[in-house]
Amino acid sequence: MKVFFAKHKKALSAFSTLLIFAVLVISGGGDSKAYNALAMAGVMVVFWIFEVVPIYATALIPLFLAVPLGLLDSTDLAKSYGNHNVYLFLGGFILALALEKWKVHHQIASRIIALFGSTKSRVLIGFGLSAYILSMWISNTATALMMLPMALSIIQLQDSKDSGINDRFPLLLMLTVAYASSIGGMATLVGSPPNTQMAATLSATYDLHITFVEWMRIGGPVSLILFLFFTLFFQYLLGAERTVPVKNEILQSNWTRPQKRVLLLFACVILLWVFRSNIVALVQIEIKDATIAILGAFLLFLIPSEQNEPLLRWQDTVRIPWGILVLFGGGIALALSLEKSNVLQYLAANAEFLNHWSLVFILLVVIVVSLFATELMSNLALVSVLVPLVAVLATQMGYTVFQLTIPLTLAASCAFMMPVSTPPNAIVFSSGKVTIAQMASIGFFLNIIAVLTLWGYCYFFLA
Known part of the structure; x- marks a missing residue:
């Protein structure tokens, strides 16, 4: 069974994702923007995690789904990829x-x-x-x-x-x-x-510009x-x-x-x-x-x-790695779709329990989740998915958008354990001079150092 799953992982992931997509769209009656946005986001997240297709190809999905599903008009879509x-x-x-x-x-x-x-x-x-x-x-x-x-x-x-x-x-x-x-x-x-992706996402969804x-x-x-x-x-x-x-x-x-x-x-x-x-x-x-x-x-x-x-x-x-530019556009289009369909606002409204958490603890959670999650998937894809959600949560809890999105973005560049974490890790691993075990063992301690450094710095500097 394990051998079968390993052999057909991409096909199974694609099938299950498309099934979820169909259920969400149908259950939304075909005219619910929230269901449609969740369906498109679900497809993109699963495709990014399991790399059913190259991550850059996944970023093309909004180009053929966002307008038919009523999430964005053609002008907003063009602005996303031309940010x-x-x-x-x-x-x-x-x-x-x-x-x-x-x-x-x-x-x-x-x-x-x-x-x-x-x-x-x-x-x-x-x-x-x-x-x-x-x-x-x-x-x-x-x-x-x-x-x-x-x-x-x-x-x-x-x-x-x-x-x-x-x-x-x-x-x-x-x-x-x-x-x-x-x-x-x-x-x-x-x-x-990820730095540019965060700036582009906040510029498109909140009209907040960071120079x-x-x-x-x-x-x-x-x-x-x-x-x-x-x-x-x-x-x-x-x-x-x-x-x-x-x-x-x-x-x-x-x-x-x-x-x-x-x-x-x-x-x-x-x-x-x-x-x-x-x-x-x-x-x-x-x-x-x-x-x-x-x-x-x-x-x-x-x-x-x-x-x-x-x-x-x-x-x-x-x-030139043109695929990264496409990934930027896809991430912005996804964030804009979730924002305009009010999905993020709904999720934030149902996360009232977070209002009782202190900023120092929330910062730690955001940094740890971002840093260790990007050990398993592209940091650019991760920021594309999480920045819109964390931005809404920040405003819901009375913080500025930057207080949580900046720590999230900085942490996404600090994954040192796995070759897939960031392109520099993958490039060095391809030399054959470093094993995964060596990178993971040394990288783990650097991850801990990065968490503590970012936690203290962001709390005192961004507060």
Whole structure:
């Protein structure tokens, strides 16, 4: 029986989900928005959890169900998939593509690593800081992909030199790439997809807007605190190996003209993000963070490189993870459908018992549920489902929407135990240098550290 279920898990999940969908729609008489919204949400959640189809394909479901079921009109549906936060991330992806194409990340990382020295302890710190800084400005997925080859090259040198010696350095170096990428991604809106998803959902459903700088004021300090705890923990795990020298052949080279141009453009985009509110006040024209990101991306196709070709060609964009952008849109459409059908308000009204809970306890529950649930499913899908519900619960209990949705979102980037938890974990696991047991055992302690850090920080900072 177990073998049969394992073999046909996707088919059984799809069948049972469609059955529930049919029952809910029929029981709602075909005209009940609440039943229809629950039916669509149920299908999407089950498909996301069991990956009946790719999670990005599941995000397409509102495109063919939301309008026929009377949940959204075509205008609202178009706004969901065309939300300005979707284009903020698209611009970030294109900028990251240019950094990768011209190996700007290699220049930055090699200099940071060289600055810290060549003992095992210092190499871990150098790699961690490089990944942390890069993932603040480009997605944590792109950062992990960029840093992995450099880490593998160092490990291969140690393998050839110290054959037969079993130490923790290769494992910790691999996990440093994954974990530092995730932690750094918490600091900015474009660093990790859940951050952008939360901002887009609240913008679409509550008309609440959080800017790039506002997020940095919240996510920046807590990500730095977590990075410091993570660094100290890994130094402790390294033990007596801390002072052992490491053979390092990561070479520094001179900056090329295209690299300088990409870096200058990237720096200009960051400065425009930081001083956007001042610029808007000065010129009296509405400018969004997404506007700046897309402008920077557009200029990459215009500014020439050394070969008299643009820094980026359109053919380069085939490597952009377009599926994540679709997932953003699907999550926003789902949240808007649940909000307009009053499902969330109904659920919140029937959760009156939560009114007797203190904020400190509710925060702990939200953080623990988000962090450990994302060990089993995509953190972006999780945020798409839970942010609308938690936002309504927050208002029902007399708190601001941000007091619960921000801790939920930050916790979704702190799952360190399983490869499926976040893309950086999966990327590092694919190297074959880390087993699930190793990631789970070390990641569990980091999860506990993350829970306690987020709990204390969010309670005192967001209260």
